Amino acid sequence: MFYRETGQFKTSYRTDQAVFPIKQDAIGIWVLLAILFIVVPLTFNDFWLNSIMIPTLIFSLAAIGLNLLLGYAGQISLGTGGFMGVGAYSCYKLTTIFPDVNILIPILLSGFVAAAVGVLFGIPSLRIKGFYLAIATLASQFFLVWAFGRIEWLYNYNPSGAIEVPTRRIFDIAVTGPHATSMTRYLIILSIVVVLTWVASNLVRGRIGRAWMAIRDMDIAAELIGIKLLQTKLTAFAISSYYAGVAGALMVFMWLGAAEVESFDINHSFLILFMVVIGGSGSLIGSFMGAAFIWVLPIFLRSAPDYIGLEIGAATVEHINFMVVGALIIFFLIVEPNGIARLWQIGKEKLRRWPFPY
Amino acid sequence: MNTAIAEIQPGKPILAMDHISLSFGGVKAIRDVSFDIRKGEIRAIIGPNGAGKTSLLNVINGFYHPQEGIINYKGAKRNDMKPYVAASQGIARTFQNVALFAGMSTLDNIMSGRMLKMKVALPWHIIRFGPAEREEIEHREFVEQIIDFLEIQAIRRTPVGRLPYGLQKRVELGRALAMEPELLLLDEPMAGMNLEEKEDMSRFVLDVNDQFGTTIALIEHDMGVVMDISDRVIVLDYGQKIADGTPDEVKNNQNVIDAYLGVAH
Structure with missing residues (x-):
């Protein structure tokens, strides 16, 4: 009843092409941002920020990266974990070499290193598609993990083989390392994620996004209207890997505080892939929903028996957790194969008509 | 190889195919076909199934690369086209089975x-x-x-x-x-349509030709449409050109009648 666009006439193509052409959506997004930037830091405790908000945002960013590649450009990749690692390790090296530079700069620059690596491993996409491309990108995953473990220069010859995040300050406020508060880290991550999401939405709405979707839907016709396949696919790999790289750098520097090779193994690639598939491929908002679903649901399920006063052993809870999450994933895929984002869209359509049945 | 692109006056050939042959392994899809398309005309390509019509369009916009022959598009002679080059030089195309995104x-x-x-x-x-x-x-x-x-x-x-x-x-x-094409290739634009849709589509094709001056090459099986809207017709059979001329000339050509109706043995 309240979610209705009646009377909102567009008189220029500019307003017609806005991200949120419906007024209620535009207001909604500002309210959401206000909640995320003001209400959440004031009310959430460290556990909520550290275990729920921060990882969800970081994984959302990685999922957006993979979504640009898989959902928009139609190129499947199983190397996201590796690309996240490239971001993390290059950020580590950059801040080792330039310790006095504002830490945000190495974080954002490390994405470019990941982008370069992504382009390199994206080259096979010109010749192979679908499952075969997935296998080819698997090579990057294995190679990168091998490199992180074997090239000692990457982790500064640390005997433990791990990278440990040094304390870095901006205006005398610790933003990384053990002294940084969760609230500072949360706000920085949130800002980066909001800006990069905005960039992604700009990209997919314009020429670049249309070229990606054209290749996804029918590459022969795409070539025919003058899209250069190799260039467009590699752009998609580069931008996707940039997002993964920044997400990886944030994951280590702003969340985990230290990382080893195992932090970037194939499980992470699958985790991000599941987030994209469940959230809805080809939808930016779906990336957030998928990340939240996959990451937050198990945490809630784990603490659910405590809330309702059930005495169940920790191991049993963990087993039940796996079963419930697995069942829910299957349920969602059957009910809506296009992901939670599609359910969200259907819900909005219904809301427009409510309470009338037509 | 001459790559200069000239402005073509109406009535002059915009595209000339010279002795084009295309084969896939042992299958000869197109055998020694030569024809031209003049600027501003509607050129129909007809023929029984498997005659090589679509292959011919694929050669024009660069999906297939002929083994023999020369393609002269707007004064630039080459042995084959590349899809990207064809698109950037003003050749647009629709497909028999819709190829939309x-x-x-x-x-x-x-x-x-x-x-x-x-x-x-x-x-x-x-x-x-x-x-x-x-x-x-x-x-x-x-x-x-x-x-x-x-x-x-x-x-x-x-x-x-x-x-x-x-x-x-x-x-x-x-x-x-x-794409604001100069040469528009339509592969069976009316296939599977009812009468009303065919009439609409014919009107659009004629309007495009008339208002924008676009040269059109179309493949079509509906003879009524072909005879009505096209200026000149090429008839292919088993990869060979068996007739070329105005609709009336083609209609009365004995080879064409034989190809469509069969011959007594």
Whole structure:
């Protein structure tokens, strides 16, 4: 009843092409941002920020990266974990070499290193598609993990083989390392994620996004209207890997505080892939929903028996957790194969008509 | 190889195919076919199934590379075309089985036809404000004219995968028109349509030819349509050209009658 666009006439193509052409959506997004930037830091405790908000945002960013590649450009990749690692390790090296530079700069620059690596491993996409491309990108995953473990220069010859995040300050406020508060880290991550999401939405709405979707839907016709396949696919790999790289750098520097090779193994690639598939491929908002679903649901399920006063052993809870999450994933895929984002869209359509049945 | 691109006057050949032969392994799809397409005309290519009509279009816009022969497009002679080059030099194309981008809306599909005209570089697209948005709006205005022309305003936002076949064909024509082509290749634009849809499509083809001066080469099985709207007709059979001329000449050609009706042995 309240979610209705009646009377909102567009008189220029500019307003017609806005991200949120419906007024209620535009207001909604500002309210959401206000909640995320003001209400959440004031009310959430460290556990909520550290275990729920921060990882969800970081994984959302990685999922957006993979979504640009898989959902928009139609190129499947199983190397996201590796690309996240490239971001993390290059950020580590950059801040080792330039310790006095504002830490945000190495974080954002490390994405470019990941982008370069992504382009390199994206080259096979010109010749192979679908499952075969997935296998080819698997090579990057294995190679990168091998490199992180074997090239000692990457982790500064640390005997433990791990990278440990040094304390870095901006205006005398610790933003990384053990002294940084969760609230500072949360706000920085949130800002980066909001800006990069905005960039992604700009990209997919314009020429670049249309070229990606054209290749996804029918590459022969795409070539025919003058899209250069190799260039467009590699752009998609580069931008996707940039997002993964920044997400990886944030994951280590702003969340985990230290990382080893195992932090970037194939499980992470699958985790991000599941987030994209469940959230809805080809939808930016779906990336957030998928990340939240996959990451937050198990945490809630784990603490659910405590809330309702059930005495169940920790191991049993963990087993039940796996079963419930697995069942829910299957349920969602059957009910809506296009992901939670599609359910969200259907819900909005219904809301427009409510309470009338037509 | 001469690569100069000349402006072609109406009535002069825009495309000349000289002794083109194409084979896939042992199968000879096209055998020694020569013909030309004059600027501003509607040129029909007809023939029984498997005669090599679609292969011929694929050679023109560079999907297939002929083993023999020379393609002369706008004064530039070459042995084969590349799809990208063909597109950037003004050859647009529709397909027999609609080749639209099913997940995109009608508007986005037609906008994608403007791809080659859009020049703003990637960094501007990241912020969108400024050049990228101005360019987007400029092309949107052009695309809206095409949408008006094809009378598909109502399905602007619909993903084309959900549209009925007849409308999909129309959207595909729209995407080709968005490229502002000089030479438009239509592969069975009326296949599977009912009478009314065929009449609409014929009207659009004639209007495109008339209003924009676009040269059109079309493959069509409906002889009524072909004889009505085309200026000259090529008839292919088993990869060979068996007739070439005005609709009336072709209609009375004994080879053509034999090819379509069969000969007594």
